[in-house]
Amino acid sequence: MGLDDLYQQIILDHYRNPRHRGHLDDPGMSVDHQNPLCGDQVHLDVTIRDGRIVELAHAGDGCSISQASASMMSEAAHGKSIEDAHRAIDNVLALIHGEAPADEDLLGDAVALEGVAKYPARVRCALLGWMALRDALPAPSHAEKGAGVGQQ
Amino acid sequence: MGLDDLYQQIILDHYRNPRHRGHLDDPGMSVDHQNPLCGDQVHLDVTIRDGRIVELAHAGDGCSISQASASMMSEAAHGKSIEDAHRAIDNVLALIHGEAPADEDLLGDAVALEGVAKYPARVRCALLGWMALRDALPAPSHAEKGAGVGQQ
Amino acid sequence: MTHAAGIEVATLRADFPILNREGGRRLVYLDSAATSQKPWPVLGAMENYYRETNANVHRGVYELAAEATERFEAARDRVAAFVGTRREGLVFTKNATEALNLIAWAWGMRNLAPGDVVVTTEMEHHSNIVPWQIVAEMTGARVLFIPVDGDGQLDLQWLSVTLRTEPVRVVSVTHVSNVLGTINPVAEIARSAHSYGALVVVDGAQSVPHMPVSLAELGCDALVFTGHKMLGPTGIGVLAATPELLDGMEPFLGGGEMISDVSTDGSTWADLPWKFEAGTPPIAEAVGLGAAVDYLTMIGMAQVREHERDLTAYMMEALAEVDGLTILGPEDADLRGCPVSFAIPDVHPHDVAQLVDREGVCVRAGHHCAKPLMRTLGVTATTRASTHVYNGRDDVDALVAALQRARNFMAG
Amino acid sequence: MTHAAGIEVATLRADFPILNREGGRRLVYLDSAATSQKPWPVLGAMENYYRETNANVHRGVYELAAEATERFEAARDRVAAFVGTRREGLVFTKNATEALNLIAWAWGMRNLAPGDVVVTTEMEHHSNIVPWQIVAEMTGARVLFIPVDGDGQLDLQWLSVTLRTEPVRVVSVTHVSNVLGTINPVAEIARSAHSYGALVVVDGAQSVPHMPVSLAELGCDALVFTGHKMLGPTGIGVLAATPELLDGMEPFLGGGEMISDVSTDGSTWADLPWKFEAGTPPIAEAVGLGAAVDYLTMIGMAQVREHERDLTAYMMEALAEVDGLTILGPEDADLRGCPVSFAIPDVHPHDVAQLVDREGVCVRAGHHCAKPLMRTLGVTATTRASTHVYNGRDDVDALVAALQRARNFMAG
């Protein structure tokens, strides 16, 4: 099939059975992201308490890759500290651009996004949910960011 | 040499010894023509009496072809009726575009302009003086023009 | 190669190097509405130009420059004849988009007043919307959109009311929709718009490559199109316009070639069409476009239209076999150009395009630079298949088979 | 092919098909300031693009479209690196002229107020004069010209007085004069203009093809150049600019590719550099320009400059042998680019160009799109010889011999 690395079973599974899909009643933060090239959309609600993502939900419209990726992002981010969430985002970015291996502890099912690297036209689809998350989070503090880099 | 049809002796002669060169003291009509592509200029003074070109003079600045052509035009036009002058202009136009043979009675030395047809970049140079003449003359009357065509 | 009895696809296909690439699968290229492929006579004409007569045009005395100028201007004459006009009315631009901007900026900036109305349509390509929006913003004019109904047709009733009640200065409309395929009644629109004194601009980007089109017969003031969609190269487009319109317009881009005289006090302009061509023109590209026009003329534009109409009818029938698939736009192939947009339930267009690509089938997925239309249709994207002379029924069959498999794959 | 010890002209020349045409005389091409010839790697890259990966860029999901996009954007990166900038600051246009118009229209129409001053120079190409005149006419701004002195140098004293006493908003100046050959001190001009808050635009059409040029080192806000003069194809030019300038500017041409969203209420723009690229870009031409930049980089721009400086010095010496011939512009080859304009008493430039052409020597005669400079110099035309990497001393020798014969022929 040749496309198996893109349409892996785990991606199709997240597409067909999205996790954390829906809206939060009273989210701490909401963001909307769009891919101007294709019109894919993700709406993301996030609630943070004590520096940790305690609840999140995504909705939107788009291709299997963008919607599955948002689902995998939600699963990975749920319960994470802000710093770890930023680390996960950085790892996905590097992974999708073929610049670093996946950190399974951070990404969970999202390690499957590795296959996107070979399909430049789909990179933006795959990143849509993750970029929405980055926008929804407070920036990592400088000290923490430094520490994070040191740890890798 | 290959260029001999362009730089014929008669053309070089008109270039080196231009006829009717100068200005009229009290011209009936003066026109200035320029070739925007190359900057060649012709100034033409014409005096018409009883439907006939009784005096004319040209001045200007340009290449051998434009200046020789203005000289040959002046020689050919001098003494001609307005209608014959228009006929000469039409004949030169056709000649230079390779569409008709030269009428030696009308054109005199200007039959040598035939060689320009092969050098499209020089067509405008060669026509400069003739276009100035056309501008300086009253338009041929309709009846006369019809007759002129009929005569050819 | 005879085409008396219609187009022989196999013979034509042999002329297109990309459709005969060595190794790998056959390319089933169904994205000609985005850009067409190029036959070797077009590639050869450009290559030959660069190898034999390359020089800058219009100002050179030497033979090479005279030859280059002649090839460039001869190409202009052939393209002009192709759309029923003459040299004076044929301006080369870099693409259709620049041609539309030329009118919007050069005419619009000097003729639109606050409150004036520019009418375009909900089915336009962004290239026929955004230039008007930009110029409207600067002049205080307004842009209004002819609505599109459920059958993918323009609401001409809306247009007559608007012409009667609003100060409409321009009506700029696409000849063929790049999404719905609709062929718009532009001659009729031109007649009514002209009776209210409005300027009429037709976007022929999707019509000129596929059917006989004549500026004179359409009766519009300007017709734009683009080389790369008509078997020609990238980097060249055309504004074909009446000499009256062009004569009355100040130039747009200023620079070399378009002047008669330049002094520190001001400048005067060259004759038509050069007044609108600033700087070194796309010379090799014009030569290529001239060759493309020759190639299409050799086939015959009536034959091209006939062939593509038949193929579109065949495609629409074949697509209807795919479970649940719906086609957007007019149902009758007689009323449409080549673009065929469709939707498959529960399979996003991106996934459709990606999945059929693995079988060597190229179709486009997305908003097709027509976001206002997408909003009207209530979708974010469609899948679009579009043909040209090199496509045959085998391409359609390959598409339909691949679509079936894609559908099954995503259904799991 | 090694170039460690300078350029091996014979080796390079073999790369240029037009210089190796079969039959007939050798082509002595000395008109590269008008347009350059193209080496086969450039022609081959474009041909290969059309034969292997032609598709429209940026929006296609299928592999072919992804490949086309990758080749197009990779070309952009290489061209950006070539002039010391990055992708965000590198906008493809159709030629240098469009790039200058882009700044004049998009920046000028929104930033120039009545009475404001645009400074350019008496030695500019029309492409750096007319756009400013057009926009000045519409905005009420004025265009002033830095005078050129008898040595072909800009009067910088005039510039400092003008900057001090007039509301100068833009200084737009050529890097190398296409007539006089003068290399202008643009870094110095940029510094003083910036200290008065003026925008600085550099026309690099005659410098970028011939010497190392870096946007950052010049310190200007924008640098324009054109593909066809730097061994690349026609149909493509470049605006290289600081992201700050581009970020602060509204778009110029509107249409496909340059938008983020379009609705009937208005539109938002794409990221840099795409915000300034409307419609299908010159894709094959960008690929060709990328190959041209690779070719020049392989030789090394310092070597190119070195070679052409030497050749210009040789040419100036050799021309001085022709009876009565006078050379315009700076006497020292260190202070000049490639264009060498000259006059021969009693032989008009048109006749010079025509007569040397019969010996296969191509030089340009005319106003070189610099009529204001012609007025300053008190001539209507000059003859100009200009070189590129493929020229050697044999070309200069052929020119000088042909000039001698032309002179004798006209003297009779």
Ligand SMILES: Cc1ncc(COP(=O)(O)O)c(C=O)c1O
């Ligand atoms: C100094 C200068 N600027 C601008 C241009 C215009 O370049 P283009 O005609 O490719 O736009 C030229 C070339 O003709 C030039 O020599």
Ligand SMILES: Cc1ncc(COP(=O)(O)O)c(C=O)c1O
């Ligand atoms: C209807 C229509 N108009 C205009 C354009 C713009 O053409 P170009 O991108 O060549 O300027 C297109 C193609 O994309 C089109 O389909």
